[in-house]
Amino acid sequence: MLRLIFLLVSLASNLVLGQGPDPAVQKACTLFKQKVFEERVAISFLFPNAPITWETLDSCHGSRPLIVDGDPAESKEFPHAAxxxxxxxxxxxxWFCGGTLISNRLVLTAAHCFYTEFGAVNVVRLGELWFDTDEDDAEPEDFGVLRSIEHPEFKEPALYNDIAMVRLDxxxxxxxxxxxxxLPFDDGEIHDKFIAIGWGQKALAQAESKKLLKVELRNYHQRCLVTTEKNEDLPEGFNATSQMCIGSPDSKDTCNxxxxxxxxxxxKDFPCMQHVIGVTSTGISCDTPDVPSVYTRVNxxxxxxKAEMAKVT
Known part of the structure; x- marks a missing residue:
């Protein structure tokens, strides 16, 4: 486990927008996969003094290609969902925000989640699928929060640099x-389609979902460059460097x-592993076709x- 932590600490040192992924990024992703999906098994023949050979059994069988108008997530489909x-x-x-497990002690989220009327974030649930039932195939576990870490350049109520982490207890x-x-291998612009997940409202003014939902969204980068008006959330308009513009031609979206x-x-080279490209930040509405929302660009x-990971011992 410590090997994974120290590798993640160094993974971003050479990664620059527009360049290929740092080998350490790929190595960390590989080690996560090996930790969860691979097992070394000893094989011996049934005669005296036969040498023991080792074989790696891989239980990963590939990814499942593909939250308003969302479909329920399958068991173990999003094991990083928080x-x-x-x-x-x-x-x-x-419960009022989502997050993504990115190491054995850190969960990535949005900085504005620390500024709600409900109180400080002091509990994180991992391994959940459907709330309020034990009939689903899940292993929910609650963790306390040792520290909330918002990006130093986040200035509420503006939603630039809307990214944060919580350190688990x-x-x-x-x-x-x-x-x-x-963590991402690229800045996200090479992708046409994304998957967003959450337990949020299925439509504006509705109750939040008890089930973890998933939805396929599309890259709307050019749309936000020309249509995003200045407002309280984005007083300088859309920032293409630090934000992503993602939406759907249908009534599919993330929501409150x-x-x-x-x-x-x-x-394609890392089956069963998913990469967190963006963090859900802000939108105009929840279910309007071709009206994209704004996400923080993780890359x-x-x-x-990396610097915050280095502080976790």
Whole structure:
């Protein structure tokens, strides 16, 4: 486990927008996959003094290609999915944001999740699928929060640099139900399609979903460059360097309660692993076709993520 942590600390040192992925990024992703999906098994022949040989068994069988108008997630499909909330002294919990496990102690989320009316983020749930039931194939586990880490250039209420991390109160034991997403290999612009997930509202003014939902979205980069008006959230308009513009021609979107959750892509060379490309930040509406939302571009912040990882011992 320590090997994984120290490797992740160094992964962003040479990654620059427009260049190929740093080998350390690929290595970290490979090690996560090996930790969860691969097992070395001893094989021996049935006669005296036969040598023992070792074989690697890989339980990964490839990715599943593909939150308003979303489909329910399958068991173990998004093992990095996190839900953030506040638990009061009566042990009552209000869940209000999403997140992504990126190491055994850190969850990536949106900085604006630290500025809600519900209280400080002090609990994180991992391994969940459907809330309020034990009939699903899930292994939910709640973690306390040792530290909330917002990006130093985030200035609420503006949603630039809308990225943050929470440090968990103990290490996560990786399994098929709980393990990290990989950090990005690129800035996201080469991808036409993404997957967003969350437990947020299925439509504006509706109750939040009890089920983890998934939805396929598209790259709308050029649309935000010319249509995003200045407002309280984005007083300088859309920033193409640090933000992503993603939407759908249909009534599919992220919505209230999905903030902080991931936008994901698969990589053909790393089956069963997903890469967190964006963090859900802000939008105009929840279910209007061809009206995209704005997501924080994770690749732009890898240097900062690396520095925070170095502080985790």
């Amino acid at each position: 839900r953030l909330g506040h638990r009061n002294e009566k042990n009552e919990t209000k 103990r290490a996560v034991n990786f399994s098929l139900y709980k393990h990290p997403a990989c 309660g999905d903030s902080g959750g991931p936008v994901l892509v698969y990589h 732009h912040y890898l240097k900062w993520i």
